[in-house]
Amino acid sequence: xxxxxxxxxxxxxxxxxxxxxxxxxxxxxxxxxxxxxxxxxxxxxxxxxxxxxxxxxxxxxxxxxxxxxxxxxxxxxxxxxxxxxxxxxxxxxxxxxxxxxxxxxxxxxxxxxxxxxxxxxxxxxxxxxxxxxxxxxxxxxxxxxxxxxxxxxxxxxxxxxxxxxxxxxxxxxxxxxxxxxxxxxxxxxxxxxxxxxxxxxxxxxxxxxxxxxxxxxxxxxxxxxxxxxxxxxxxxxxxxxxxxxxxxxxxxxxxxxxxxxxxxxxxxxxxxxxxxxxxxxxxxxxxxxxxxxxxxxxxxxxxxxxxxxxxxxxxxxxxxxxxxxxxxxxxxxxxxxxxxxxxx
Ligand SMILES: Cc1cc2nc3c(=O)[nH]c(=O)nc-3n(C[C@H](O)[C@H](O)[C@H](O)COP(=O)(O)O)c2cc1C
Numbered sequence: 001x002x003x004x005x006x007x008x009x010x011x012x013x014x015x016x017x018x019x020x021x022x023x024x025x026x027x028x029x030x031x032x033x034x035x036x037x038x039x040x041x042x043x044x045x046x047x048x049x050x051x052x053x054x055x056x057x058x059x060x061x062x063x064x065x066x067x068x069x070x071x072x073x074x075x076x077x078x079x080x081x082x083x084x085x086x087x088x089x090x091x092x093x094x095x096x097x098x099x100x101x102x103x104x105x106x107x108x109x110x111x112x113x114x115x116x117x118x119x120x121x122x123x124x125x126x127x128x129x130x131x132x133x134x135x136x137x138x139x140x141x142x143x144x145x146x147x148x149x150x151x152x153x154x155x156x157x158x159x160x161x162x163x164x165x166x167x168x169x170x171x172x173x174x175x176x177x178x179x180x181x182x183x184x185x186x187x188x189x190x191x192x193x194x195x196x197x198x199x200x201x202x203x204x205x206x207x208x209x210x211x212x213x214x215x216x217x218x219x220x221x222x223x224x225x226x227x228x229x230x231x232x233x234x235x236x237x238x239x240x241x242x243x244x245x246x247x248x249x250x251x252x253x254x255x256x257x258x259x260x261x262x263x264x265x266x267x268x269x270x271x272x273x274x275x276x277x278x279x280x281x282x283x284x285x286x287x288x289x290x291x292x293x294x295x296x297x298x299x300x301x302x303x304x305x306x307x308x309x310x311x312x313x314x315x316x317x318x319x320x321x322x323x324x325x326x327x328x329x330x331x332x333x334x335x336x337x338x339x340x341x342x343x344x
Pocket of ligand 1: 024
């Protein structure tokens with residue numbers, strides 16, 4: 001079995017190690033634009049040496065934002081700053097990934113550090129909150145409108161267009177957010193009958209559709225759910241899906257120590273660990289973990305004087321052109337349509 005600091009190959013990508021940065025909302029954008037905060041926030045985790053760095057949930061439509069301050073990619077104008085961030089991440093030998101999201105019935109709400117509840121229109125909120133059914137998440141959340149079939153198609157197209165823009169910005173990985181009670185998760189569950197056995201079945205279907213890796217998280221779908229959390233509390237989901245659906249998985253949830261992370265990989269429970277809060281405490285976690293586990297990891301050339309003896313300098317990721325990146329992607333309908341119309 002490989003270890004935490006062994007590379008992971010998926011398609012033509014080679015991740016330098018199996019420590020991934022989990023998507024984490026920063027609620028720090030205006031009109032969906034990335035800014036200096038995102039550059040420093042994501043950039044410092046790249047300096048820290050993570051193999052893959054996910055952006056926060058990035059809205060595919062303005063009404064698909066959780067809060068008015070969410071990051072977005074519904075407009076070509078969002079691409080420029082994102083590509084600057086991607087360039088920095090790839091310079092550091094990490095791979096940049098984007099989580100594409102639609103908040104569904106949990107949209108137009110306040111940031112976690114504000115009083116919880118709906119944001120009214122005069123404070124930047126919006127009326128067009130949509131969901132599979134007109135059922136609200138909680139009393140202080142917006143009442144959603146049930147999506148029509150045309151409305152669903154519009155969301156599907158928005159995901160496809162966003163994937164194309166992510167690719168154009170240079171992201172080499174796209175994660176579809178289908179957890180935590182947001183739009184796709186809402187479709188997957190009438191209340192929540194969506195359990196591990198059905199998740200295994202779905203994972204098998206997703207594999208056939210070209211999905212490479214399942215980021216195994218849970219919760220957030222109904223307000224009253226009480227989830228017993230503790231170290232590695234979701235790792236069993238990653239293990240079961242990996243073995244039974246025979247698809248690569250990432251384990252997420254209270255993975256904090258290098259030995260714990262190494263154990264998850266060495267025992268074949270997951271192909272990568274996807275860490276969130278511990279990366280907020282220590283953006284250089286991979287550098288620390290590699291020292292603790294006595295594993296090699298490349299250091300930024302600027303920091304080599306502080307690195308363990310024999311450490312190698314970082315090698316940038318070879319960034320392919322948008323066109324060749326695009327050719328390798330699966331199921332991005334607009335683009336295929338565009339190519340067909342060019343050929344006609
Ligand atoms: C500040 C913060 C923001 C988060 N935002 C997202 C997000 O945008 N998308 C997502 O899928 N999960 C999000 N999560 C959940 C984490 O990605 C992760 O699944 C969860 O925190 C458990 O992992 P941990 O114990 O390593 O923190 C967020 C978590 C935190 C702490």
